[in-house]
């Protein structure tokens with residue numbers, strides 16, 4: 567069994583009809599890169615940088631601490647791309663109670679819709695610049711992509727690029743080594759999916775965060791037990807937003823990945839392949855199972871399956887039938 571997994575690790579993910587699929591890892595701390603490589607990841611599709619900011623007393627990580635963490639991730643990944651997401655603090659990922667920044671959240675009634683992620687970063691430009699500096703500096707050690715969470719408004723897109731321009735100018739002025747980065751947006755809010763043409767004009771790539779996209783599309787708190795049964799990735803509205811985002815990114819010639827839980831769930835592998843997705847980012851432990859599913863898939867057949875799913879009132883039931891049929895292919 568171990569031998570089989572080792573062989574699988576070095577095997578590229580290719581469908582039966584020869585479509586190459588990129589499998590990336592989601593990590594929380596630089597050291598997780600070791601598990602990512604062991605799982606056969608071809609890079610990091612989502613480094614959740616907020617884990618450097620959580621569970622600590624007092625001060626947030628300064629530029630040097632962040633730089634070292636991002637550089638460590640880049641070094642561990644040995645030349646494979648590392649996608650670093652700027653902090654996604656707030657909502658289900660609160661700061662430690664001791665932090666002064668926590669005070670800003672004390673009276674928040676609805677944290678998922680409050681000051682989180684890019685909103686939080688842009689509320690304190692000096693703090694945001696510290697993170698951007700650290701990321702650009704780490705990019706001098708290997709390929710880095712920068713990913714921005716929860717973007718909704720054009721003004722936020724512009725403010726993000728303004729901050730990047732300022733930071734690049736500072737680093738140049740100070741003669742501090744830094745690298746160039748591809749810049750991507752997470753698609754986590756329906757407003758972003760519905761205004762893809764705007765996003766695609768600004769960004770090099772987009773990555774769909776299905777965990778939040780489902781939450782905000784269906785108005786279901788992703789952490790609320792009482793409504794967990796209504797948190798449904800198969801909801802036609804969710805699937806429509808995902809399908810349209812993928813096809814618009816393709817039409818624009820931009821990179822498109824899914825980094826939410828759906829990417830690592832074999833229940834959705836065939837559907838995402840059928841919708842044309844060729845880049846999946848997931849927990850390292852999921853990679854072998856997803857790869858096996860891809861190796862047994864015929865992308866042409868799955869296109870027809872995806873079309874049937876998209877035109878069904880009950881997409882989940884189409885899913886079951888066609889999975890069984892798909893399994894017979896090999």
Ligand code: PEP
Pocket residue numbers: 612614654754774775776777778779825826827
């Ligand atoms: C997502 O929302 O799908 C995502 C990948 O981000 P997070 O789970 O960290 O909010």
Ligand code: MG
Pocket residue numbers: 654715754775777778
């Ligand atoms: Mg998210």
